[in-house]
Amino acid sequence: MSLLAIIGEALRALRLNRMRTGLTMLGMIIGVAAVVLMLAVGQGAQTMVNQAISSMGSNLLIVVPGATSSGALRSASGSVQTLTMGDAQAIASLPSVKAAAPLITGTAQLNYGANNWSTVVTGVTPDYFQVRDWGTDSGALFTEVDLRSATRVVLLGQLTAKNLFGDEDPTGKTVRIKNSPFLVAGVLGVKGQSLDGRDQDDAVFIPLTTGQRQVFGNQFPGTIRFLMAQAESAEMMEEAEAEMNQLLRQRHRIAEGVENDFTVRNMAALTAVASGAAKVMSVMLGAIASVSLLVGGIGIMNIMLVSVTERTREIGIRMAIGANRRAILAQFLLEALVICILGGVAGIAIGIGGAWAVSQAVGMVVVITLGTVLLAFAFASAVGIFFGFYPARKAAALKPVEALRYE
Amino acid sequence: MALPEQTGSGEPLIQVENLCKIYSLDSGAAGSKGGGTVNSQVLFDVSLSIHRGEFVAIMGHSGSGKSTLMNILGCLDTPTSGHYWLDERDIALLSDDELARVRNRNIGFVFQGFNLLKRMTALDNVATPLLYAGVNRSDSRKRALELLHQTGLGNFAAYQPNQLSGGQQQRVAISRALVNNPQLILADEPTGNLDTQTSREIMAVFQQLNREQGITIVLVTHEDDIAACTRRLVRLQDGRVVHDAGVLA
Incomplete structure (x- = not known):
């Protein structure tokens, strides 16, 4: 069976269960949108810090009078x-x-x-x-x-x-x-x-x-x-x-x-700390957002498992008329993948819209790069393959006689 | 079209030797101690050969093993022991994918419950085996429509199974079985869900296919008048062949 025909079958099956498909996709949409939004905010913060750093001038050292401490007495540098x-x-x-x-x-x-x-x-x-x-x-x-x-x-x-x-x-x-x-x-x-x-x-x-x-x-x-x-x-x-x-x-x-009685401050060290902190924040936000993507993925797996059980007889019929294991596997895997990719695309759009709204509402700098979009898309597809594979394999491993007999 | 007289010429299409089927059930619920299994033998040393162009009815009470035999003949199930050659190929040696290919190309199934794919048009139902055979969508549909016309359902191509009567659904199922030009049609109580009049019409379709196109048909039934439409009767009882003879027309 050609890939195109299998995609057609997958889309048809998803259309038959609009409500379920929609809700499963929603999990994916929220996950991907969260990832895009968080990465946009995180990278925005990073960009702001980097701008501040480069506005300071490069390779900068600052000398201020006074030591940070003098014996037991600690004075503010610059006070003398x-x-x-x-x-x-x-x-x-x-x-x-x-x-x-x-x-x-x-x-x-x-x-x-x-x-x-x-x-x-x-x-x-x-x-x-x-x-x-x-x-x-x-x-x-x-x-x-x-x-x-x-x-x-x-x-x-x-x-x-x-x-x-x-x-x-x-x-x-x-x-x-x-x-x-x-x-x-x-x-x-x-x-x-x-x-x-x-x-x-x-x-x-x-x-x-x-x-x-x-x-x-x-x-x-x-x-x-x-x-x-x-x-x-x-x-x-x-x-x-x-x-x-x-x-x-x-x-x-x-x-x-x-x-x-003076202090030399190496600004390179300071900027490294600042940009490091911004990067950590960016990664943290992304990590938190990917948890929702994970939850969305588990939702997909759950629905696909239910779907495989519900359609056991259909699988049996398909096997009887000549579907091999690969065709069944591909059909169910593609259903999961289609949910993820459509959900991913919608999630990217909503994430970009949300980032724009955030920048308008609170005046935060948000940055959306092609890398962010591609990462979100790749993430969504990976979730589809990862969480769709087990149910699809379960479907493909069914014995034709038993699947046909299933009520 | 001349009456194809292939009976008795060359190698048989189906050759079954000493076929046994034992089902192993987990004994958990069956009462025996430990984790042992309960074996129940359904087929005992069944030997049978069916030549090209034959029209065979397999009869027996429920539990006689006729459905199990059909599943094995249809490559949906494998025997516990014994041999099965279909078109001179030893089925036991084939992989899962090769079995799927045999079911797709060499065998057409007709079931008691029709087993059409729900919410799919009659046309797409008939075309599906061709898609699995790698034929493209437009060619598949063309061929499917031809077969629907042949079985008298040309005007119902766009209908879904639940919009069709039982007889019409079975005609769709027969069209689907024929779409890949199989050598063998296996029908498992094809008239079981139909009234007498419709049963007669469906049997007429089978007879015509056997007579005019020389397709080998093996049909399971427990109704004598259905069996009377065929040309050879095999009777199973408790997993053994107890009768095998031509039908007197």
Whole structure:
């Protein structure tokens, strides 16, 4: 019997029991839809984390003043100011370090016309934008000249620009920071959320020197808040970390056995943890969803077993008129497979629809890849073959005489 | 068409020697101790040969073993011991798949309860054996329709079994049995569920097939007037052949 004819027989048998077929298929639909939806949500979360990681800049090391603990007293790192501009320059000249950017930060009120916006003002060197891999949407970054002469120029983050200027192009306009006028040199590109959930576009940047001398003032001139360094390559992260530790201990004259008065954070390790966590969540969601697929599969097996018993006489008749074991096996296996494949396709459609609804309703990022769809489809087919095989084999193993005699 | 006189010429179509059939039943309910089995012998040393073109009635009371013999002849069941050659092939040596092939190509079955596939049209019922033989759907249907016309049911091709009378259902079953041009038709009480008038019509169909197409027919019955329509009578009693002779027309 040709495969086409067997598929025809299977479809006919399934049509005869619409209600039962529908309910069995529903189990499959729910299972597959759950898998698709969960994978979409999980991969969405993963994508969000990865975006945050790449927005941070690559091969990043952060040096903050203060140790995590000092003797028995544990202080927050960054609570003392031990890093200087000199440290930043020394780190920048390390062979394993591509660039180092010192930062000072503070909060300030910005005004443009009638609008005002309070945000984080960061004093940086031009290297900062290289380290963060950040460019402008309009206007230009400020330069070494601006840094040396401490000019009053400012770069606006997307959100700040929008809040102060609305739809106007801010480049070339003047904003007031703490009542001092600053020329807007440009607007930075969109960065989005950082790993800790802050909106990186809600910020403004001014030359470090301008910040030190004119905006924040400083108890200890020449100190910086923290610094960001970029290693030459991903492979050199460890080396850069070690070199920076050694260099800073030397520069700060820290005796052997005494703890550091600074902390070097390797962001690669942090991002590995974050993306690892996102991946685990994705896998967990998928695993939970596959339980419902398993339950759907058991439902199919159950119904197929009932069906084989109910149709024992039909099987007997088919054997009497010439069906061999393979034909009977194929017929019942295909019935299970048809339920799974149709249910799988419907489940994929519903899963995609559900993912879209979730993204609309709660604003979550969902990602549906071709891989997800193919995986769900393969899973559904595998369930059909796995749970359909036993009942089909049971049908094929019936003895013709006994099957014919069955009432 | 000339009357095919094949009787007595060449090897017999069916050759049965010392056929025994013993059913083993689990004794759990039968009362004996332990896990032993109760054996019940249904056929004792049955030997029989049927030539091409014969029309044979097998008669006997219920329990005489006639249905068991039919099942073995139809390759639906296997004998416990003895030999069965169908068309010079030793059935005992065939695999399950080969037996299915023999049932499909060489034998046509007609049952007392018609045994049509429910909720399938008469046409599809008749065409199904051809599908198992690997013929494509359109050719199968063409051939099936031919046979329905031949048995006088050409106008009922699209009907399902439950829309047909008993006689019509049996005609569908006969069409199905004939669809693969078998050498042998096995009919197990084909008129058992039919009234006298319809029984006579069905028997006329069998007689015509035997006479005009030379198809060998073996038929089980316990009605004398049905047996009288055949040309040879084999009587079974308690699993043994007790009578085997031509029928006087």
